[in-house]
Amino acid sequence: MTTGVLARDHGITSAAAVLRTVLAHGPLARDAIAELTGISPAGISRQCASLADLGLLVTRPAARPPDRRAGRPRTELDIAADRHVVFGVHIAHHFATLAALDLRGRVLASEQVPHPGGEPERILVGTAARLREFRQHHQKGRVPVGLGVASGGWVDPDAGVLVEHSSLGWYDVPAGPILAELSGLPTRVDGHARALASAEAMFGAARGGGSLVHLFVGNVVDAAIVSGGRLYRGPGSAAGTVAHLPLGSPGTRCACGRSGCFEADAAEWAVTARAGRASIAEAVEAAG
Ligand SMILES: [Zn+2]
Known part of the structure:
Protein backbone atom coordinates (compact mmCIF):
# COMPACT_ATOMS: atom_id res chain seq x y z
CA MET A 1 0.00 0.00 0.00
CA THR A 2 1.17 3.57 -0.52
CA THR A 3 1.18 5.56 2.58
CA GLY A 4 2.12 8.76 4.50
CA VAL A 5 -1.07 7.56 3.71
CA LEU A 6 -0.78 4.79 6.35
CA ALA A 7 -0.19 7.19 9.21
CA ARG A 8 -2.43 9.93 7.80
CA ASP A 9 -5.45 7.90 6.61
CA HIS A 10 -5.53 5.55 9.55
CA GLY A 11 -4.91 8.22 12.17
CA ILE A 12 -2.21 6.05 13.72
CA THR A 13 1.20 7.05 15.03
CA SER A 14 4.40 6.74 13.02
CA ALA A 15 5.50 3.92 15.33
CA ALA A 16 2.28 2.00 14.65
CA ALA A 17 2.64 2.65 10.90
CA VAL A 18 6.19 1.21 10.95
CA LEU A 19 5.09 -1.84 12.95
CA ARG A 20 2.08 -2.52 10.70
CA THR A 21 4.19 -2.17 7.58
CA VAL A 22 6.87 -4.56 8.83
CA LEU A 23 4.17 -6.94 10.00
CA ALA A 24 2.49 -6.93 6.57
CA HIS A 25 5.58 -6.90 4.34
CA GLY A 26 8.65 -7.62 6.48
CA PRO A 27 11.46 -8.28 6.72
CA LEU A 28 12.15 -4.91 5.09
CA ALA A 29 15.09 -2.55 4.62
CA ARG A 30 14.71 0.94 6.12
CA ASP A 31 14.34 2.60 2.70
CA ALA A 32 11.48 0.24 1.82
CA ILE A 33 9.74 1.06 5.13
CA ALA A 34 10.18 4.78 4.37
CA GLU A 35 8.65 4.32 0.92
CA LEU A 36 5.69 2.28 2.17
CA THR A 37 4.86 4.51 5.14
CA GLY A 38 5.65 7.86 3.56
CA ILE A 39 7.77 8.74 6.61
CA SER A 40 11.14 10.43 5.98
CA PRO A 41 14.30 8.23 6.07
CA ALA A 42 15.51 10.13 9.18
CA GLY A 43 12.15 9.53 10.86
CA ILE A 44 12.30 5.84 9.95
CA SER A 45 15.80 5.53 11.44
CA ARG A 46 14.56 7.09 14.70
CA GLN A 47 11.42 4.92 14.84
CA CYS A 48 13.32 1.72 14.02
CA ALA A 49 15.93 2.45 16.70
CA SER A 50 13.33 3.09 19.41
CA LEU A 51 11.20 0.07 18.37
CA ALA A 52 14.36 -2.09 18.44
CA ASP A 53 15.17 -0.71 21.92
CA LEU A 54 11.69 -1.79 23.03
CA GLY A 55 12.40 -5.27 21.65
CA LEU A 56 9.58 -5.01 19.10
CA LEU A 57 11.78 -4.98 15.98
CA VAL A 58 14.92 -6.97 15.27
CA THR A 59 17.66 -6.12 12.74
CA ARG A 60 18.98 -8.92 10.54
CA PRO A 61 21.45 -9.12 7.63
CA ALA A 62 19.51 -8.93 4.36
CA ALA A 63 19.07 -12.11 2.38
CA ARG A 64 20.02 -10.14 -0.76
CA PRO A 65 23.65 -9.45 -1.78
CA PRO A 66 25.48 -6.48 -0.13
CA ASP A 67 24.69 -3.03 -1.54
CA ARG A 68 28.04 -2.06 -3.05
CA ARG A 69 27.05 1.61 -3.49
CA ALA A 70 26.33 1.96 0.22
CA GLY A 71 29.66 0.28 0.98
CA ARG A 72 28.19 -1.81 3.78
CA PRO A 73 25.99 -4.90 4.04
CA ARG A 74 22.25 -4.23 3.87
CA THR A 75 20.18 -4.94 6.92
CA GLU A 76 16.48 -5.58 7.21
CA LEU A 77 14.02 -5.16 10.04
CA ASP A 78 11.53 -7.75 11.15
CA ILE A 79 9.01 -8.16 13.97
CA ALA A 80 10.74 -9.61 17.04
CA ALA A 81 8.12 -12.30 17.52
CA ASP A 82 9.76 -14.28 20.32
CA ARG A 83 10.19 -11.64 23.03
CA HIS A 84 6.63 -10.57 23.78
CA VAL A 85 3.33 -12.30 24.38
CA VAL A 86 -0.24 -11.07 23.98
CA PHE A 87 -3.06 -12.73 25.90
CA GLY A 88 -6.60 -13.16 24.60
CA VAL A 89 -9.96 -14.04 26.14
CA HIS A 90 -12.99 -14.95 24.05
CA ILE A 91 -16.26 -15.13 25.97
CA ALA A 92 -18.64 -17.57 24.28
CA HIS A 93 -21.96 -19.09 25.34
CA HIS A 94 -20.80 -22.05 27.41
CA PHE A 95 -17.10 -21.40 27.81
CA ALA A 96 -14.37 -18.79 27.62
CA THR A 97 -11.23 -19.44 25.57
CA LEU A 98 -7.86 -18.21 26.83
CA ALA A 99 -4.94 -17.83 24.43
CA ALA A 100 -1.31 -16.69 24.36
CA LEU A 101 -0.01 -15.32 21.04
CA ASP A 102 3.20 -13.93 19.65
CA LEU A 103 3.43 -10.60 17.80
CA ARG A 104 2.83 -12.35 14.46
CA GLY A 105 -0.53 -13.56 15.77
CA ARG A 106 0.59 -17.18 16.13
CA VAL A 107 -1.17 -19.06 18.92
CA LEU A 108 1.39 -20.32 21.45
CA ALA A 109 -1.15 -21.92 23.79
CA SER A 110 -4.91 -21.99 24.33
CA GLU A 111 -7.35 -23.41 26.82
CA GLN A 112 -11.15 -23.56 27.18
CA VAL A 113 -12.73 -22.65 30.49
CA PRO A 114 -16.36 -23.84 30.81
CA HIS A 115 -18.83 -21.48 32.49
CA PRO A 116 -22.45 -22.01 33.47
CA GLY A 117 -23.73 -18.70 32.06
CA GLY A 118 -25.63 -16.20 34.16
CA GLU A 119 -24.09 -13.48 36.31
CA PRO A 120 -21.42 -11.70 34.22
CA GLU A 121 -19.26 -10.54 37.14
CA ARG A 122 -18.91 -14.10 38.51
CA ILE A 123 -17.90 -15.42 35.06
CA LEU A 124 -15.38 -12.60 34.53
CA VAL A 125 -13.83 -13.12 37.99
CA GLY A 126 -13.58 -16.91 37.35
CA THR A 127 -12.06 -16.33 33.91
CA ALA A 128 -9.49 -13.88 35.34
CA ALA A 129 -8.49 -16.45 37.99
CA ARG A 130 -7.89 -19.08 35.29
CA LEU A 131 -6.00 -16.49 33.23
CA ARG A 132 -3.57 -15.99 36.15
CA GLU A 133 -2.79 -19.74 36.16
CA PHE A 134 -2.61 -19.79 32.36
CA ARG A 135 -0.02 -16.96 32.44
CA GLN A 136 2.08 -18.84 34.99
CA HIS A 137 2.30 -21.76 32.55
CA HIS A 138 2.57 -19.99 29.22
CA GLN A 139 4.23 -16.58 29.68
CA LYS A 140 7.64 -18.30 29.76
CA GLY A 141 9.80 -15.21 30.33
CA ARG A 142 8.17 -13.19 27.54
CA VAL A 143 7.10 -9.61 28.20
CA PRO A 144 3.27 -9.33 28.26
CA VAL A 145 1.96 -6.60 25.95
CA GLY A 146 -1.71 -6.71 26.92
CA LEU A 147 -4.99 -8.55 26.96
CA GLY A 148 -7.50 -8.64 24.10
CA VAL A 149 -11.07 -9.55 25.02
CA ALA A 150 -13.73 -10.50 22.46
CA SER A 151 -17.37 -11.48 22.75
CA GLY A 152 -20.44 -11.67 20.53
CA GLY A 153 -23.06 -8.97 20.48
CA TRP A 154 -22.69 -5.19 20.54
CA VAL A 155 -19.42 -4.11 22.14
CA ASP A 156 -18.17 -0.56 22.73
CA PRO A 157 -14.35 -0.77 22.62
CA ASP A 158 -13.82 2.84 23.76
CA ALA A 159 -15.62 2.19 27.05
CA GLY A 160 -14.64 -1.51 27.20
CA VAL A 161 -18.33 -2.33 27.66
CA LEU A 162 -20.40 -5.26 26.38
CA VAL A 163 -23.43 -3.14 25.54
CA GLU A 164 -25.80 -5.92 24.52
CA HIS A 165 -25.37 -9.68 24.32
CA SER A 166 -29.01 -10.68 24.53
CA SER A 167 -28.58 -14.46 24.21
CA LEU A 168 -26.14 -14.44 27.19
CA GLY A 169 -28.48 -11.97 28.90
CA TRP A 170 -25.64 -9.46 29.42
CA TYR A 171 -26.30 -5.73 29.14
CA ASP A 172 -23.86 -2.86 29.81
CA VAL A 173 -21.20 -5.12 31.34
CA PRO A 174 -17.88 -3.24 31.88
CA ALA A 175 -15.81 -6.32 30.96
CA GLY A 176 -12.74 -4.25 29.95
CA PRO A 177 -12.30 -2.33 33.24
CA ILE A 178 -13.06 -5.48 35.30
CA LEU A 179 -10.54 -7.70 33.45
CA ALA A 180 -7.93 -4.89 33.34
CA GLU A 181 -8.10 -4.55 37.11
CA LEU A 182 -8.05 -8.30 37.79
CA SER A 183 -5.28 -9.10 35.29
CA GLY A 184 -3.14 -5.97 35.71
CA LEU A 185 -2.74 -5.94 31.91
CA PRO A 186 -3.64 -3.14 29.48
CA THR A 187 -6.96 -4.48 28.17
CA ARG A 188 -8.78 -3.94 24.88
CA VAL A 189 -12.31 -5.21 24.28
CA ASP A 190 -14.15 -5.61 20.98
CA GLY A 191 -16.88 -7.65 19.34
CA HIS A 192 -15.64 -11.04 18.13
CA ALA A 193 -16.61 -10.38 14.49
CA ARG A 194 -14.53 -7.17 14.53
CA ALA A 195 -11.69 -8.94 16.36
CA LEU A 196 -11.65 -11.62 13.65
CA ALA A 197 -11.81 -9.02 10.88
CA SER A 198 -8.96 -7.04 12.52
CA ALA A 199 -6.90 -10.22 12.68
CA GLU A 200 -7.52 -10.81 8.95
CA ALA A 201 -6.49 -7.18 8.27
CA MET A 202 -3.24 -7.57 10.23
CA PHE A 203 -2.24 -11.18 9.58
CA GLY A 204 -4.55 -12.75 6.97
CA ALA A 205 -6.78 -12.24 3.94
CA ALA A 206 -6.91 -8.40 4.08
CA ARG A 207 -3.25 -7.92 5.07
CA GLY A 208 -1.51 -4.85 3.62
CA GLY A 209 -4.59 -2.68 3.09
CA GLY A 210 -7.20 -5.13 1.77
CA SER A 211 -10.97 -5.06 2.29
CA LEU A 212 -13.42 -7.67 3.55
CA VAL A 213 -16.87 -8.27 4.95
CA HIS A 214 -17.03 -10.92 7.65
CA LEU A 215 -20.34 -12.53 8.67
CA PHE A 216 -20.30 -14.77 11.73
CA VAL A 217 -23.17 -17.23 12.24
CA GLY A 218 -22.93 -19.36 15.38
CA ASN A 219 -24.80 -19.02 18.66
CA VAL A 220 -24.84 -15.31 17.83
CA VAL A 221 -24.90 -13.56 14.45
CA ASP A 222 -22.49 -10.63 13.89
CA ALA A 223 -20.78 -8.88 10.99
CA ALA A 224 -17.68 -6.71 10.52
CA ILE A 225 -16.37 -4.57 7.68
CA VAL A 226 -12.75 -3.76 6.79
CA SER A 227 -12.23 -1.25 3.98
CA GLY A 228 -8.73 -0.49 2.69
CA GLY A 229 -7.22 -2.07 5.80
CA ARG A 230 -9.37 0.05 8.09
CA LEU A 231 -11.97 -1.45 10.41
CA TYR A 232 -15.32 0.35 10.25
CA ARG A 233 -16.89 0.83 13.69
CA GLY A 234 -19.76 3.16 12.95
CA PRO A 235 -21.62 5.47 15.36
CA GLY A 236 -21.54 4.08 18.91
CA SER A 237 -19.35 1.22 17.61
CA ALA A 238 -22.58 -0.43 16.48
CA ALA A 239 -21.46 -1.28 12.92
CA GLY A 240 -21.96 -4.98 12.23
CA GLY A 260 -38.62 -11.56 13.63
CA CYS A 261 -34.93 -10.87 14.36
CA PHE A 262 -32.27 -12.25 11.97
CA GLU A 263 -30.44 -14.03 14.83
CA ALA A 264 -33.63 -15.77 16.02
CA ASP A 265 -33.87 -17.47 12.59
CA ALA A 266 -30.21 -17.89 11.57
CA ALA A 267 -28.29 -18.71 14.80
CA GLU A 268 -27.06 -22.24 15.41
CA TRP A 269 -29.52 -22.83 18.26
CA ALA A 270 -32.43 -21.64 16.08
CA VAL A 271 -31.49 -23.97 13.21
CA THR A 272 -31.03 -26.88 15.66
CA ALA A 273 -34.43 -26.18 17.22
CA ARG A 274 -36.11 -26.10 13.79
CA ALA A 275 -34.38 -29.37 12.81
CA GLY A 276 -35.56 -30.93 16.10
CA ARG A 277 -39.16 -29.84 15.53
CA ALA A 278 -39.05 -31.12 11.94
CA SER A 279 -37.79 -34.56 13.06
CA ILE A 280 -40.47 -34.81 15.75
CA ALA A 281 -43.14 -33.91 13.19
CA GLU A 282 -41.76 -36.52 10.79
CA ALA A 283 -41.64 -39.17 13.53
CA VAL A 284 -45.24 -38.42 14.58
CA GLU A 285 -46.39 -38.61 10.95
CA ALA A 286 -44.56 -41.92 10.42
CA ALA A 287 -46.06 -43.34 13.65
CA GLY A 288 -49.56 -42.18 12.70
ZN1 LIG B 1 -33.71 -9.77 18.67
Whole structure:
Protein backbone atom coordinates (compact mmCIF):
# COMPACT_ATOMS: atom_id res chain seq x y z
CA MET A 1 0.00 0.00 0.00
CA THR A 2 1.17 3.57 -0.52
CA THR A 3 1.18 5.56 2.58
CA GLY A 4 2.12 8.76 4.50
CA VAL A 5 -1.07 7.56 3.71
CA LEU A 6 -0.78 4.79 6.35
CA ALA A 7 -0.19 7.19 9.21
CA ARG A 8 -2.43 9.93 7.80
CA ASP A 9 -5.45 7.90 6.61
CA HIS A 10 -5.53 5.55 9.55
CA GLY A 11 -4.91 8.22 12.17
CA ILE A 12 -2.21 6.05 13.72
CA THR A 13 1.20 7.05 15.03
CA SER A 14 4.40 6.74 13.02
CA ALA A 15 5.50 3.92 15.33
CA ALA A 16 2.28 2.00 14.65
CA ALA A 17 2.64 2.65 10.90
CA VAL A 18 6.19 1.21 10.95
CA LEU A 19 5.09 -1.84 12.95
CA ARG A 20 2.08 -2.52 10.70
CA THR A 21 4.19 -2.17 7.58
CA VAL A 22 6.87 -4.56 8.83
CA LEU A 23 4.17 -6.94 10.00
CA ALA A 24 2.49 -6.93 6.57
CA HIS A 25 5.58 -6.90 4.34
CA GLY A 26 8.65 -7.62 6.48
CA PRO A 27 11.46 -8.28 6.72
CA LEU A 28 12.15 -4.91 5.09
CA ALA A 29 15.09 -2.55 4.62
CA ARG A 30 14.71 0.94 6.12
CA ASP A 31 14.34 2.60 2.70
CA ALA A 32 11.48 0.24 1.82
CA ILE A 33 9.74 1.06 5.13
CA ALA A 34 10.18 4.78 4.37
CA GLU A 35 8.65 4.32 0.92
CA LEU A 36 5.69 2.28 2.17
CA THR A 37 4.86 4.51 5.14
CA GLY A 38 5.65 7.86 3.56
CA ILE A 39 7.77 8.74 6.61
CA SER A 40 11.14 10.43 5.98
CA PRO A 41 14.30 8.23 6.07
CA ALA A 42 15.51 10.13 9.18
CA GLY A 43 12.15 9.53 10.86
CA ILE A 44 12.30 5.84 9.95
CA SER A 45 15.80 5.53 11.44
CA ARG A 46 14.56 7.09 14.70
CA GLN A 47 11.42 4.92 14.84
CA CYS A 48 13.32 1.72 14.02
CA ALA A 49 15.93 2.45 16.70
CA SER A 50 13.33 3.09 19.41
CA LEU A 51 11.20 0.07 18.37
CA ALA A 52 14.36 -2.09 18.44
CA ASP A 53 15.17 -0.71 21.92
CA LEU A 54 11.69 -1.79 23.03
CA GLY A 55 12.40 -5.27 21.65
CA LEU A 56 9.58 -5.01 19.10
CA LEU A 57 11.78 -4.98 15.98
CA VAL A 58 14.92 -6.97 15.27
CA THR A 59 17.66 -6.12 12.74
CA ARG A 60 18.98 -8.92 10.54
CA PRO A 61 21.45 -9.12 7.63
CA ALA A 62 19.51 -8.93 4.36
CA ALA A 63 19.07 -12.11 2.38
CA ARG A 64 20.02 -10.14 -0.76
CA PRO A 65 23.65 -9.45 -1.78
CA PRO A 66 25.48 -6.48 -0.13
CA ASP A 67 24.69 -3.03 -1.54
CA ARG A 68 28.04 -2.06 -3.05
CA ARG A 69 27.05 1.61 -3.49
CA ALA A 70 26.33 1.96 0.22
CA GLY A 71 29.66 0.28 0.98
CA ARG A 72 28.19 -1.81 3.78
CA PRO A 73 25.99 -4.90 4.04
CA ARG A 74 22.25 -4.23 3.87
CA THR A 75 20.18 -4.94 6.92
CA GLU A 76 16.48 -5.58 7.21
CA LEU A 77 14.02 -5.16 10.04
CA ASP A 78 11.53 -7.75 11.15
CA ILE A 79 9.01 -8.16 13.97
CA ALA A 80 10.74 -9.61 17.04
CA ALA A 81 8.12 -12.30 17.52
CA ASP A 82 9.76 -14.28 20.32
CA ARG A 83 10.19 -11.64 23.03
CA HIS A 84 6.63 -10.57 23.78
CA VAL A 85 3.33 -12.30 24.38
CA VAL A 86 -0.24 -11.07 23.98
CA PHE A 87 -3.06 -12.73 25.90
CA GLY A 88 -6.60 -13.16 24.60
CA VAL A 89 -9.96 -14.04 26.14
CA HIS A 90 -12.99 -14.95 24.05
CA ILE A 91 -16.26 -15.13 25.97
CA ALA A 92 -18.64 -17.57 24.28
CA HIS A 93 -21.96 -19.09 25.34
CA HIS A 94 -20.80 -22.05 27.41
CA PHE A 95 -17.10 -21.40 27.81
CA ALA A 96 -14.37 -18.79 27.62
CA THR A 97 -11.23 -19.44 25.57
CA LEU A 98 -7.86 -18.21 26.83
CA ALA A 99 -4.94 -17.83 24.43
CA ALA A 100 -1.31 -16.69 24.36
CA LEU A 101 -0.01 -15.32 21.04
CA ASP A 102 3.20 -13.93 19.65
CA LEU A 103 3.43 -10.60 17.80
CA ARG A 104 2.83 -12.35 14.46
CA GLY A 105 -0.53 -13.56 15.77
CA ARG A 106 0.59 -17.18 16.13
CA VAL A 107 -1.17 -19.06 18.92
CA LEU A 108 1.39 -20.32 21.45
CA ALA A 109 -1.15 -21.92 23.79
CA SER A 110 -4.91 -21.99 24.33
CA GLU A 111 -7.35 -23.41 26.82
CA GLN A 112 -11.15 -23.56 27.18
CA VAL A 113 -12.73 -22.65 30.49
CA PRO A 114 -16.36 -23.84 30.81
CA HIS A 115 -18.83 -21.48 32.49
CA PRO A 116 -22.45 -22.01 33.47
CA GLY A 117 -23.73 -18.70 32.06
CA GLY A 118 -25.63 -16.20 34.16
CA GLU A 119 -24.09 -13.48 36.31
CA PRO A 120 -21.42 -11.70 34.22
CA GLU A 121 -19.26 -10.54 37.14
CA ARG A 122 -18.91 -14.10 38.51
CA ILE A 123 -17.90 -15.42 35.06
CA LEU A 124 -15.38 -12.60 34.53
CA VAL A 125 -13.83 -13.12 37.99
CA GLY A 126 -13.58 -16.91 37.35
CA THR A 127 -12.06 -16.33 33.91
CA ALA A 128 -9.49 -13.88 35.34
CA ALA A 129 -8.49 -16.45 37.99
CA ARG A 130 -7.89 -19.08 35.29
CA LEU A 131 -6.00 -16.49 33.23
CA ARG A 132 -3.57 -15.99 36.15
CA GLU A 133 -2.79 -19.74 36.16
CA PHE A 134 -2.61 -19.79 32.36
CA ARG A 135 -0.02 -16.96 32.44
CA GLN A 136 2.08 -18.84 34.99
CA HIS A 137 2.30 -21.76 32.55
CA HIS A 138 2.57 -19.99 29.22
CA GLN A 139 4.23 -16.58 29.68
CA LYS A 140 7.64 -18.30 29.76
CA GLY A 141 9.80 -15.21 30.33
CA ARG A 142 8.17 -13.19 27.54
CA VAL A 143 7.10 -9.61 28.20
CA PRO A 144 3.27 -9.33 28.26
CA VAL A 145 1.96 -6.60 25.95
CA GLY A 146 -1.71 -6.71 26.92
CA LEU A 147 -4.99 -8.55 26.96
CA GLY A 148 -7.50 -8.64 24.10
CA VAL A 149 -11.07 -9.55 25.02
CA ALA A 150 -13.73 -10.50 22.46
CA SER A 151 -17.37 -11.48 22.75
CA GLY A 152 -20.44 -11.67 20.53
CA GLY A 153 -23.06 -8.97 20.48
CA TRP A 154 -22.69 -5.19 20.54
CA VAL A 155 -19.42 -4.11 22.14
CA ASP A 156 -18.17 -0.56 22.73
CA PRO A 157 -14.35 -0.77 22.62
CA ASP A 158 -13.82 2.84 23.76
CA ALA A 159 -15.62 2.19 27.05
CA GLY A 160 -14.64 -1.51 27.20
CA VAL A 161 -18.33 -2.33 27.66
CA LEU A 162 -20.40 -5.26 26.38
CA VAL A 163 -23.43 -3.14 25.54
CA GLU A 164 -25.80 -5.92 24.52
CA HIS A 165 -25.37 -9.68 24.32
CA SER A 166 -29.01 -10.68 24.53
CA SER A 167 -28.58 -14.46 24.21
CA LEU A 168 -26.14 -14.44 27.19
CA GLY A 169 -28.48 -11.97 28.90
CA TRP A 170 -25.64 -9.46 29.42
CA TYR A 171 -26.30 -5.73 29.14
CA ASP A 172 -23.86 -2.86 29.81
CA VAL A 173 -21.20 -5.12 31.34
CA PRO A 174 -17.88 -3.24 31.88
CA ALA A 175 -15.81 -6.32 30.96
CA GLY A 176 -12.74 -4.25 29.95
CA PRO A 177 -12.30 -2.33 33.24
CA ILE A 178 -13.06 -5.48 35.30
CA LEU A 179 -10.54 -7.70 33.45
CA ALA A 180 -7.93 -4.89 33.34
CA GLU A 181 -8.10 -4.55 37.11
CA LEU A 182 -8.05 -8.30 37.79
CA SER A 183 -5.28 -9.10 35.29
CA GLY A 184 -3.14 -5.97 35.71
CA LEU A 185 -2.74 -5.94 31.91
CA PRO A 186 -3.64 -3.14 29.48
CA THR A 187 -6.96 -4.48 28.17
CA ARG A 188 -8.78 -3.94 24.88
CA VAL A 189 -12.31 -5.21 24.28
CA ASP A 190 -14.15 -5.61 20.98
CA GLY A 191 -16.88 -7.65 19.34
CA HIS A 192 -15.64 -11.04 18.13
CA ALA A 193 -16.61 -10.38 14.49
CA ARG A 194 -14.53 -7.17 14.53
CA ALA A 195 -11.69 -8.94 16.36
CA LEU A 196 -11.65 -11.62 13.65
CA ALA A 197 -11.81 -9.02 10.88
CA SER A 198 -8.96 -7.04 12.52
CA ALA A 199 -6.90 -10.22 12.68
CA GLU A 200 -7.52 -10.81 8.95
CA ALA A 201 -6.49 -7.18 8.27
CA MET A 202 -3.24 -7.57 10.23
CA PHE A 203 -2.24 -11.18 9.58
CA GLY A 204 -4.55 -12.75 6.97
CA ALA A 205 -6.78 -12.24 3.94
CA ALA A 206 -6.91 -8.40 4.08
CA ARG A 207 -3.25 -7.92 5.07
CA GLY A 208 -1.51 -4.85 3.62
CA GLY A 209 -4.59 -2.68 3.09
CA GLY A 210 -7.20 -5.13 1.77
CA SER A 211 -10.97 -5.06 2.29
CA LEU A 212 -13.42 -7.67 3.55
CA VAL A 213 -16.87 -8.27 4.95
CA HIS A 214 -17.03 -10.92 7.65
CA LEU A 215 -20.34 -12.53 8.67
CA PHE A 216 -20.30 -14.77 11.73
CA VAL A 217 -23.17 -17.23 12.24
CA GLY A 218 -22.93 -19.36 15.38
CA ASN A 219 -24.80 -19.02 18.66
CA VAL A 220 -24.84 -15.31 17.83
CA VAL A 221 -24.90 -13.56 14.45
CA ASP A 222 -22.49 -10.63 13.89
CA ALA A 223 -20.78 -8.88 10.99
CA ALA A 224 -17.68 -6.71 10.52
CA ILE A 225 -16.37 -4.57 7.68
CA VAL A 226 -12.75 -3.76 6.79
CA SER A 227 -12.23 -1.25 3.98
CA GLY A 228 -8.73 -0.49 2.69
CA GLY A 229 -7.22 -2.07 5.80
CA ARG A 230 -9.37 0.05 8.09
CA LEU A 231 -11.97 -1.45 10.41
CA TYR A 232 -15.32 0.35 10.25
CA ARG A 233 -16.89 0.83 13.69
CA GLY A 234 -19.76 3.16 12.95
CA PRO A 235 -21.62 5.47 15.36
CA GLY A 236 -21.54 4.08 18.91
CA SER A 237 -19.35 1.22 17.61
CA ALA A 238 -22.58 -0.43 16.48
CA ALA A 239 -21.46 -1.28 12.92
CA GLY A 240 -21.96 -4.98 12.23
CA THR A 241 -24.66 -5.55 14.86
CA VAL A 242 -26.95 -7.32 12.42
CA ALA A 243 -28.43 -9.80 14.95
CA HIS A 244 -31.65 -7.91 15.55
CA LEU A 245 -32.37 -6.60 12.06
CA PRO A 246 -35.95 -7.57 11.14
CA LEU A 247 -34.92 -10.18 8.56
CA GLY A 248 -36.32 -13.30 10.27
CA SER A 249 -39.75 -14.94 10.30
CA PRO A 250 -42.23 -12.45 11.83
CA GLY A 251 -43.58 -14.96 14.38
CA THR A 252 -40.22 -16.13 15.79
CA ARG A 253 -39.47 -14.76 19.26
CA CYS A 254 -35.91 -13.51 19.93
CA ALA A 255 -33.99 -13.43 23.23
CA CYS A 256 -34.07 -9.61 22.98
CA GLY A 257 -37.85 -9.69 23.52
CA ARG A 258 -38.82 -8.74 19.97
CA SER A 259 -39.96 -11.01 17.13
CA GLY A 260 -38.62 -11.56 13.63
CA CYS A 261 -34.93 -10.87 14.36
CA PHE A 262 -32.27 -12.25 11.97
CA GLU A 263 -30.44 -14.03 14.83
CA ALA A 264 -33.63 -15.77 16.02
CA ASP A 265 -33.87 -17.47 12.59
CA ALA A 266 -30.21 -17.89 11.57
CA ALA A 267 -28.29 -18.71 14.80
CA GLU A 268 -27.06 -22.24 15.41
CA TRP A 269 -29.52 -22.83 18.26
CA ALA A 270 -32.43 -21.64 16.08
CA VAL A 271 -31.49 -23.97 13.21
CA THR A 272 -31.03 -26.88 15.66
CA ALA A 273 -34.43 -26.18 17.22
CA ARG A 274 -36.11 -26.10 13.79
CA ALA A 275 -34.38 -29.37 12.81
CA GLY A 276 -35.56 -30.93 16.10
CA ARG A 277 -39.16 -29.84 15.53
CA ALA A 278 -39.05 -31.12 11.94
CA SER A 279 -37.79 -34.56 13.06
CA ILE A 280 -40.47 -34.81 15.75
CA ALA A 281 -43.14 -33.91 13.19
CA GLU A 282 -41.76 -36.52 10.79
CA ALA A 283 -41.64 -39.17 13.53
CA VAL A 284 -45.24 -38.42 14.58
CA GLU A 285 -46.39 -38.61 10.95
CA ALA A 286 -44.56 -41.92 10.42
CA ALA A 287 -46.06 -43.34 13.65
CA GLY A 288 -49.56 -42.18 12.70
ZN1 LIG B 1 -33.71 -9.77 18.67
